[in-house]
Amino acid sequence: MAHDEVKHDFHLVNPSPWPLLGSLAVIVTALGGVTYMKGLFGLEAGTWWLLAVGLAMVIWVMFGWWREVIKEGGIGDHTPVVQIGLRYGMILFIASEVMFFVGWFWSFFEFAIYESARVGETWDSANALYADGLSRFADWPPVGVETFDPFHLPLINTLILLLSGTTVTWAHHALQHNDRAGAKLGLVFTVLLGMVFTMLQAYEYSHAAFTFDGTLYGSAFFMATGFHGAHVVIGTIFLAICLIRLLMGGMSAEKHLGFEFAAWYWHFVDVVWLFLFAFVYVVPFLVYGG
Template identity: 40%
Template sequence: MSANRANAPYYFVPGPSRHPITASFGLLMTGAGAAGWVNGQPWAPYLCGFGLLWFLFVLKSWFGDAISESEGGMYGKNIDLSFRWSMGWFIFSEVMFFAAFFGALFYARAIAMPWLGDLNNKILWPDFAAVWPNTGPAGVVENFQTMGPWPIPTINTALLLMSGVTLTWAHHALLAGKRSQLIQGLSLTILLGAIFMGFQVYEYMHAYSDLNLKLSSGIYGSTFFLLTGFHGFHVTMGAIMLAVVLIRVLKGHFTPEHHFAFEGAAWYWHFVDVVWLFLYIVVYWL
């Protein structure tokens, strides 16, 4: 929502849009390329990169249309309420998304592992050890070391917690009409997110080169890279959203009364923070 939002008595319904299908096509190419990349296909990195660029281009166009509609005074209170409900349900769907992966990790550790290691299965798998992380199946998974909480995961936890503080500071500055503090808070939040991703990339390089920890390293490697990788993707998307909000702030958009675009991005960022706290405890500590 922008500073020019009109209290329109009608409910604005935009015309047919190509953005959902074109964005889905970009994500399809990105996902297919990533799957092929993991399986060693030579064409896959190019498809993944092209799909990602396609998706980002669609996002730019989609954001531009929504901003133009907002600045044109087409959004009223009913639209504002719809945006809030939509963002809430979207974040709920993301909660379920991560719950599926946390559930897979819980099932592997608390149910499958004890079951495979009990006396009834000793005849079938006499050499199986019901310990976590599990290195089986023998002869298939190479030896690897696990990723501990020190120092990078703990540093990243501090970075995300600080980013939540700076974003809250920016929100209070927006409500108080202090635009300079708003810009500073948003800029610091984006910077902290970028540093977080830099450490995440370094952690992956350390895992591959020093620990021999890969996506193919059994159930531990699969769950580790799926959880941390998808979280990193969400951090990247959240940083993009905040960057768009920052650009709009620099252009004079938003008022203390009308600023849902900021709030929606802030909700998403705080959700990403909370997911990381669960991930930090479950994946790195337990």
Template identity: 45%
Template sequence: MSGPVHTATDQIKTTVPHPYHLVTPSIWPVFGAFSAMCVAGGIIFAAHFGNYILLAIGLLGAVSTMYVWWRDVVRESATPGLHKLITQIGLRYGMALFITSEVMFFVSFFWNYFNYFFYPDKMGTAMAPVWPPMGITTIDPFAIPLFNTMVLLLSGTTITWAHHCLLEGDNKGTVQGLAVTVFLGLAFLCGQAWEYTHSPFNFYHGGVFASAFFIATGFHGFHVI
């Protein structure tokens, strides 16, 4: 009877000293890439043909991949000796780079908005170069936008409270803080849904202004989810 099969990774782990965290083979990156491709294609199908099936499949696959992949990471962390200092540093750097990439998304969205704000003649339309464009009625910033801003600021306070309770070992306070934060997140999404359904302009016929508005606020709403 043959013995266990040792891979090249196993040999490196046991024979060659190194400062790297070598992970075991996983199928989840393949599923994640396939789901991302479905999401990208689904957005095109939804925008041009009104078909949301591929987009739904991609989003479901992306959420499922995140769940099972992070589940494996949590299981690894519970195994003594696997998540050493170098691994923890790598995870922190990875999260820092991820947050940086998310920040750059919003930098590009705001850059797009202020580019047309300061240089409306770049819109390339026959109408007068003004911003917002002629025919666009903007949303009152002191109505739902102000409400949503206050909700977001309050949710930042409650999640900080939950984090403080977690550090102090107060499980009850942690759960309460997280519950209030989730409730505030739902309140924000309800406010944004109302704002979208009552918007004086729409995504399809609102031109550059509507595109800049919906892509920035929609991407932010997706992060709240």
């Protein structure tokens, strides 16, 4: 029902399968991730197909759900009151994502200051205490772990993400001023930069001198940077959909809420990377002699 047929400013959504299917997709993805890393349901570690099925389901739900939301906006269901609610929802979603990454940073810092005795045999450095016994803390990164030089590829990736933040802002401002050509160009650059970042991250992983299951440092490093990389991929897809909509004549200077949310999300991803670069790459390399 078009909104001009009702007498209130709220959108009463029709029954939708996407919330239930989205929950199922997330569960399958989580179980697939555990299976791939540790083994589950009789499947050996390294079994990838369940994770692939979960990710495919997530992508399918994303496209299906977003298509419905875009359709609702096109027929006038997204009134100013509804848009306020959507903005609050996006803000709360990003806030939950902040706490998600706070958990990974917390674990990284917790491992960095753990007492050697509590770490036990999980670190080679557990027995590498000073003769006077004054230092009770394990080395971080563990002895023998060769970390990445943050001023090579990680620095390049940092510059790429910072540049992508400027191009998405350019695209957003261009659309606000009805410069559709500028908005398209800015989005093209942003999507390409996001893809380049992901490829460089994969290249970096393939040349890592440590593994996911070798030390606590490796586990903390790959989980924190890996989840960030997943968010970059999601953000790139988000922006690519905005670009496709622009190319198809969608969105305008007055109505581009999806693009606004994509820009917020991309800036959040940028900020998370700056913290990762500083505390996961630079600090262990400089302070702890990685």
